[in-house]
Amino acid sequence: MVESIIEVTGLVKHYPLTQGILFKKQVGAVKAVDGVDFTLNKGETLGIVGESGCGKSTVAKMLVNLEQPTAGSIKYKGEDITQLSGKALKSVRRNIQMVFQDPYTSLNPRMTVGDIIGEPYDIHPEVAPKGDRRRKVQDLLDVVGLNPEYINRYPHQFSGGQRQRIGIARGLALRPEVIVADEPVSALDVSVQAQVINLMDRLQNEFDLSYVFIAHDLSIVRHISDRVGVMYLGRIVEIGRDAEIYDHPTHPYTQALLSAVPVPDPEAREHRERIILAGDVPSPTNIPSGCRFRTRCWKAQERCALEVPALAVPSEFRLTSGPAAHDSACHFAEEMQVVPSEGPAGELPRTPPDDLANGRE
Amino acid sequence: MLLEVRDLHVEFRTRDGVAKAVNGVDYAVDAGETLAVLGESGSGKSVTAQAIMGILDMPPGRIAGGEILFQGKDLLKLKEEERRKVRGAEMAMIFQDALSSLNPVLSVGDQLGEMFVVHRGMSKKDARAKAVELMDHVRIPAAKERVKQYPHQFSGGMRQRIMIAMALALEPALIIADEPTTALDVTVQAQVMDLLAELQREYNMGLILITHDLGVVADVADRIAVMYAGRIVEQAPVHDIYKAPAHPYTRGLLDSIPRLDQKGQELYAIKGLPPNLMAIPPGCAFNPRCPMAQELCRTDEPPLYEVSQDRTSACHFWRECLNG
Secondary structure, eight states: OOOEEEEEEEEEEEEEEEEOSSSOEEEEEEEEEEEEEEEEETTOEEEEEOOTTSSHHHHHHHHTTSSOOSEEEEEETTEEGGGOOHHHHHHHHHHEEEEOSOTTTSSOTTSOHHHHHHHHHHHOTTTSOGGGHHHHHHHHHHHTTOOGGGGGOOGGGSOHHHHHHHHHHHHHTTOOSEEEEESTTTTSOHHHHHHHHHHHHHHHHHHTOEEEEEESOHHHHHHHOSEEEEEETTEEEEEEEHHHHHHSOOSHHHHHHHHHSOOSOGGGGTTOOOOOOOSOOOOTTSOOSSSTTGGGOTTOOHHHHHSOOOSBOOGGGTTOOSTTOSEEOOTTOOOOOOSOOOOSTTSSOOOOOHHHHTOOO | OOEEEEEEEEEEEETTEEEEEEEEEEEEEOTTOEEEEEOOTTSSHHHHHHHHHTOOOTTTEEEEEEEEEETTEEGGGSOHHHHHHHBTTTEEEEOSOHHHHSOTTSOHHHHHHHHHHHHHOOOHHHHHHHHHHHHHHTTOTTHHHHTTSOGGGSOHHHHHHHHHHHHHTTOOSEEEEESTTTTSOHHHHHHHHHHHHHHHHHHTOEEEEEESOHHHHHHHOSEEEEEETTEEEEEEEHHHHHHSOSSHHHHHHHHHSOOTTOOOSSOOOOOSOOOOTTSOOSSSTTGGGOTTOOHHHHHSOOOOEEEETTEEEOOTTHHHHHTO
16 A cells, blocks of 8 residues: 555645735736645655646645645645644645755855755754754765765856755755655756756655656656656646556647657657647636636537536546556547657666766766 | 858857867758757857857957858858848848847837848838738738737747747748747647748758757757767767767767656766866867777867768767767
8 A cells, every 4th residue: 555645635826816006906816726636655756747837836836835825735644734834834844845946046156055955954953953964964965976075165166967966955954755846957958967867766765755746848757757747727637657648648638748749769750640739828817618728629529618527537448447547637538649659678778887877076 | 052160169258268169160051951959058059050140249259260151152251241131131040038039129010020121121011011921921820910019928939930930031041040949838849840840841941950959859850960068079860860879978968868758767877067168178078978988088189080971970989889
């Protein structure tokens, strides 16, 4: 039996739009997150993918309590963190840490690396007594593959990949159980991305971490995730194990998204079927009725405008036990293979010797 | 050949010393052909493009040598006035970030029309009509109404279409697209790349596509030039390079990307960091990160070896690399 560590139910975040100066009246809302449910199991990585504006970062912020949800609950080990305050909140926050996207702006340029990584100990002094901190910080630097002697350097003395390692070390400082990573590698160059992904993989095993990994790059998400949720306009439209989502998607949006990803193989160019969606994502202030994807969907019918599809196993797959039987919010769910099937097994990736993979300076 | 860059050198003078951004780049593009220039940040791919367009900031930038032959004439020998006639009319550029490349206080119609007013001496009214035509051509819905709108009223994908329309306005022979879809979401990226490829065929233009995305390259390019530390380390037809790279850097890049159709164990990672352009390592610039490096690589800079008729590699051990 898998043990769940975070349970999210009916999560909603609406940002009000107001008019007038003195007497502000609400004229609408940006529905950034509009009813999201998922669970994160212990030791697993849940990937959340979606295009910009789909609400994935807002979900991340609510998970670490940087934003208060409008409705819904986030249960960490059975306790609703949205209702907590004071001491109880502080102890939960210690256990759910975040790694940010942009390593250039998320580190204070006037603080040394030692101060940045050690700052969480000021808030939670019980984790590391004063005299012990320097050694703890150096251990952390070592764990993320940086030279412990760099403790007195400033962020600008590091490259992008190294800065992201510092961000990860800061996230690890309090020995959390959950790390929410919001686009942790999208600002990095290709050759450095792999180093950071491998590091996150290694740390997960070493510290028994659970990850919520948010990204728009579907290939990276597949690589690191055990389960994947696809978001569109504030809702999860499809969720399942990585092979279920990537090899047997049933929601048309997932299918379009996957087929649009360029595959680094020119041979695949000719025999790939691509679904090109028309138009742009609708505005989150004015969400279409019924199924929110219907305005761009090639399968949409009258029913889609009237009925909101529930996120559940579609009825046609309910009695099967195949990989298509996973949650998908579509009235007309159909299995479709859009990613060309796997090449000869074992050809890629080549595994380099350990000392190369660490990329240590 | 439509465009030939020969042994181009560009450097930047900074307070801390001279940064050698481009160190002897050779590449060529023919009409109707797509050359992808692949490289990480700081590899010199954008600087080369800026030198071709003549929009390099000088100073601090300086072209330290080489030639850029466009339709047979060396652009570097032209006067600024003459270059201005080439720029926009015969070669045009599409930038990565459409929002900051468009003027926020002018309507898109005015910005598109300006091309015709300046280069073709059209009246404002005719230019406006041309602008609507162009917007139709890049499939912006309701072009007649939207021509009066400002850049912030368009979505990211639509803005990039306007950038494409602007580049195409005077039907140039060559288009340089610098990371045209990097800022866009995948579904919109596919729309924009498709449009660009279609228009390229229609006008039989040469296209230089600058990118760091190996997936995009595989989808659209005919040939690839891989840049590292201001040099082209490998140049080859797209099929050859993906099948068997002839340079360890290309191999490392291909191996380090996670793939949608495969779930791997550990990703291959190129060790270390790209070099500081003020202190490029002696010998082969890639040698400190290269798993195949030998003594020779630390002392002798590799020349461009001819791997086959249309393929070059700047690696002493390209044969070994090619054979895996």
